[in-house]
Amino acid sequence: MTSAYHPEKWNVTKNLFIWQFALGGKELPGWVLAEAKANQHFKEYPILEYYWRHQEKNAMVKIDVIPTASWKEAQAGFRGLLQEHMILQLPAVPDKMALLGDVAYTGPSDEMRNMLFIRANMIVMLNSIGRETVRTEQLAFDVDNLFTRKQHAGNGKTRPEILQFEAELREMPAGRATVLNLRAEDPVQRPLWYRFTTDNGEILQENDRVVYLAEKPGEGKVTVLAVNPEGDTDEKSIPVKVL
Structure with a gap:
């Protein structure tokens, strides 16, 4: 039951909207984008699937990004994902990660190999899928920061x-x-x-x-x-x- 997650207490970033989002392959230091797909859907929304390979470790991470039409749609979709999860109730992230997204949850183990969060109209899920387990909390912050942090302008030759x-x-x-x-x-x-x-x-x-x-x-x-x-x-x- 999603009521066990207390969605009425989730934060709301309604003054932010991300549109036509895509990861280009240079956003995650130490990781290489191995493959990107966009042939699955969650309800009417595309699931952007990104497979990242670590440059040194035998590790791989799958990052799914679901862009929705509004923060309300993201929160409703997130509730649906939680309701469909086979674990009765996923644990909330620790207090030190309170700034991650509007709300964030992790997998059932302490390894932090699974993370899911929402920020504004975006739903994000991260899963360690390689032979070597990797903690995903820093990657989750790296993705969330793309939505929120001040970006550099670049130079006149490469900037849009x-x-x-x-x-x-x-x-x-x-x-x-x-x-x-x-x-x-x-x-x-x-x-x-x-x-x-x-x-x-x-x-x-x-x-x-x-x-x-x-x-x-x-x-x-x-x-x-x-x-x-x-x-x-x-x-x-x-x-x-x-x-």
């Missing part, structure tokens, strides 16, 4: 460029949503993923569009960060006024 970022409505009443129009490109046509943040409301996906949902009256802004596989970024912000 946000060509257009605007809201269809710059002024709106509280509780109203507006579409965010975005266009960006990489100098050598590499795929980009995006991190949206706001200081008043939340970001979510409706159909194939990203929208901003205003929360309370006042001045605010919406920011987008475009990230390429090298980790180079470009960032732009737009003001919003909530009536």
Whole structure:
């Protein structure tokens, strides 16, 4: 029963939204991306499967990332995963890992070979699958940090460029949503993923569009960060006024 996990006490990162996420192979120090797949689904959402091989040890880790349409969808999906798990109740991560995700759980052993967490609209699962067992807590933090930490801009030759970022409505009443129009490109046509943040409301996906949902009256802004596989970024912000 998911009620045993007390989902009403989970944290909520509703001012963050990750869109078109992909791991490029250089995000995890000491690990090499061996294979990536995207042919499985959880409900209507694709499961991005990444197999990482350690550069020195006989170890391998599988990282599954499920991007959902909103933080609410992520929390509902996470509850579903917990309910389907063969272990009646997974243990919560230790207190020293309290900053991992909005909520995080580990496997039944003390080896930390299995981790699962959510952050904003993202569900992440990590499993040690190689002959040599590897603890996955640092890898979990490394992935979570991609969603939350300040990214470096890179140099002009490799960094992407946000060509257009605007809201269809710059002024709106509280509780109203507006579409965010975005266009960006990489100098050598590499795929980009995006991190949206706001200081008043939340970001979510409706159909194939990203929208901003205003929360309370006042001045605010919406920011987008475009990230390429090298980790180079470009960032732009737009003001919003909530009536």
